[in-house]
Amino acid sequence: MNIVVAMKQIPDLQQIRIRNRCPVLDDVPLTLGKIDKNALEAGLKIRENAGNKGRVIVVSAGNRDIEETVKEALAAGADEACIVVDEAASDLESSISAILLAAAIKRIGVADIILFGEGSGDNYSGQVGARVAEILDLPQVGYAGNVETTGRTARITRVLEDREEIVEVELPVVVCILADINEPRIPSVSQILKAGKKHKEIIEIDDLTMETSGRRIETISNLAPETARKREPVNTCGALCAVLEKEGFWAR
């Protein structure tokens, strides 16, 4: 069984600073999205439960740095990676990411379960998994809290706001994994060292003969929200109570 895990290279969100309401991304290291790591962990577990047969393959698309970033996933247990390098693309929109990832998945050939996170860590649009499912003409299940396989059948728990449903579907299938459903494993030093030697298939964007047909989204502005808070120091609990009383939240 081949398990494909799609992962997105994103800026380390903890390190983004704001200057004059604009995000400063210079020197912010790139990493793989946190929910994507949940998806990878889910993929590794599915393989373990299926008797450790088959391969876990990471697919990703991004600028040249992706070759380095993807090592994180190889160290954490993925067997190989298939990546589309598009130097021009610093910020791929969902419709284009989906086309590139679908091309990479087709290149792999056999993909029985294709895993995504429920949304990327940065843009969190949650579209790419569904778009890839449509391009590959596969069924999809989103917000998956659990995935089990028996032979060629997947049994998936979809977690909605107020309900949980269990569905069954024949492989292949696209599954989008719920955030925080597992604790992604931390690779050991020797795994990190070995990651560099694992197979990476690199597809240059120019080698792909497909139509990415341009952008469908225009960003008019992208600014940090303005904060106009009073920032008034309060030194004692008594003073705080007085403030709460004055604002009508508490009565003596």
Added chain:
Amino acid sequence: MAGILIYSDQDPLSFELLTAARYIAENTGAAVKAVSINNHAQAEALAGRGAESYRIDGKEIILEDTAAVARALKGAVETLDTDVVLLSANRRGKELAGRLAQMLDAGCLSDVNALAVRSGRIECTRNALGGATVAVQTVTSKRKVIALSAKVFAAAPDGVGHISDLTLDVKGSGIKLMESRAKAEEAAHIETAAVLVVVGQGLENRKDLAIVKRIADSLKGEVACSKPVATDKKWLAEDRIIGLSGKICKPDLAILLGVSGQVQFMVGIRDAKTIVAINRDENACIMQNADYIMTADLQDVLPELSRALTGTVPS
């Protein structure tokens, strides 16, 4: 502009979408059409709010089969001549949005929390960069799919509409529903609380949660937390998490205890009317983003604050 199509599996959200669609229509002259799938009651409810309501029935169009629902909506878009599709940004709606957008060769924006029509363009506001920024974006393709968050628009008022049947031949994608069960009733409803007392990682002793609860009770509020308090420390249930991957809350008052104020957290609380922050670190981010700031050690402050608010000595 051709018409606007609205669809949600949830009635209350579909009523909000109706209002949103009418707002866009007012500014663009488009016709508004609502669809319901295997749900005649919803079609009637929408017509009862003045909608031009279409019923789609089909054995293979089960809600659990996202691809099948998307195929039905694609059929509706083509038959009813609609370019803009408004969906609800609940989980079903968001899962559907990407699939439908790909089918329609459309750009798609999800989790849209404000929408305005300016110079004929539908400008959508949504969080970006993990919530560090708020982006205003517009879909430039001819067909557009927009998944709108709850409560951005009010529910449409009563009116007189009409119901028609839309016959489409839609095949499923092979998803079989085996079991569906309601989740256990959530104990906490932090998104509707007027007052939230929020615990961050700066709270060092788990037993101090009892005092936090007492403080919250004295203000008729709920206890909430930043993500690590629930997911790493497991001190509180995950339904109390505030932030990008938790709940977006707009209380009248938020008292933040030992919360550093990272952007992913702030997304969930930045619309609070009044924010009080108590933190040992005067340089913590949160101290720039609060109305009242107190630099102090929680170990000392919590018993004292509880005593001051309740008039009793905490045990």
